Amino acid sequence: MIIFHVGAVAHSQRLRPVVDDDEVLVARVLRGDPQAFRDLYGRHGRYVAGVVFRLMGDDADLEDIVQDTFVRAAERLASLRNPAQVRPWLVTIAVRLAQSRMTRRRRRSWLRQQIIRAAPTVSDPRDRAPADELYSALDQVPDKLRIPWILARVEGQKLEDVAAACDTSLATVKRRIAQAQTRLDRRLGAGA
């Protein structure tokens, strides 16, 4: 986000851009500035919501997961080693929370059926069909393969960030993405 400094005299204004990056925001949050936390949420909240929505395949738990992500982030921000990497860090928290929800869902088959019926929430029916098809296929893929695949192939994250978010090594995450790809290709028909 860009900040403009207004060094104006009466009834006139002059703007010059100043960069207020994540490091500055994090430092301000740690100093107890509530507005800085709102800015941090404003900058990354939508992105985190998008990642969670695509991971979960529906918006049933979307608000809860985003809320929990930022609550945890606020309480653990002091432990963030590199404040410039706050977005991948938030995604890591969100992924773990999403994974936990998925595990709970899978234990309850009736809820799973409900998810399949409800997923995904998109506005255009033309978009809905392929998304439904993909989620039907993804639903047959274990979470440990499904999550890195979505982060890498749908979110376009760097493999290093995917590995960090999944709390595993780069080699493992590459192997899991490849396994997920194979299963999805088989179900969806590679090259069809």
Added chain:
Amino acid sequence: MTDAHARDLANAPVPWDDVRHRRVLGKIEATLQSRRDAAAQPSTGRRRGLGWATAGVGMVAAAAAALWLVLVPSPPPADDIAAAVVAPTDDVAVAAIPTIPYVVWPQLRLPDDSVAQLRHGARVDVDQHRDDLVRLSQHSGEVRYEVTPDRSRSFVVEAAGVEVRVVGTIFTVTLDEPLERLGVAVERGLVEVDDGERVARLGPGDELRLDLSDDDLLLLDPDPPVPTAPRTPRPSIETLLANADTARARGDLPRAAAALSEVVRHHPKDPRAYSASFQLGKVERARGRHSAAANAFAKCWRRAPNGALAEDARAEAAQSWSAAGHEKRARAAAENYLERYPSGTHRARMRSLLGG
């Protein structure tokens, strides 16, 4: 095939609109506040979290109950309640109305259907409510204003000596006294923010921060529109000064302050604006608005550091900062005074401010 599906999924709309975005932020802040409150209990004896200065977040029942109790002409005790409104007339209704799910903020509904949503630790006074002018004073906390469009009357919110003027719009003012920060965020319409020396005009999506400690204005927006506000003819300085004198003679201090404030703001080059700043400081102090008084006195001596009123204005500014509870500013102002006027007539008062 899988690639195409992945692309479709990446491009599919996410059901996350502004309402949802704000609702979740409200829930996050309420959760954090409740955890902080729980952590601050004597039984646990520990603190964690961000240590924000906001009071009463999420304490909806307490805030609503407090609001019902403050419909009296005298100011409420600030420390005891999360949100308070002092209304000078009977035609202002206060009610706890649910606005968004999960978080319910008390609302102040004005006769023209404008609504002030009282959020974190909000304290608001309605100074004036006339057909041509609505003037509110925000003493602390966060308030979201939804102003009914009406070009025939001015809607002014004053916070820490800074005026926010609107015609019809939705905007939020956040006054963080401990951190000495003022924020104005505009959702719709146009807003003019005036700290007496500078004016910033904000459009939809703009956000402005005023650091009250170093007079720094920050406008947050990646691509800020700079709208041109419609100009209306302003009263002459003679009219305004006459209005101020008449109002003071009648004891109508809010109207006197409004007239003097107009003089200072709109006629800054007129020599009479100098003494008007000082008069404004005295009027604001008489109203018990010590931060506004300090700002007015400071404006006076800054305008003419060697002027006839400069010594008095510096001393009164220090005294007003102290009365407003801004001890750091009061000390700095007193030290400045003593440095500049070591044998000044107010030296004893200034030393007492420094604890000497």
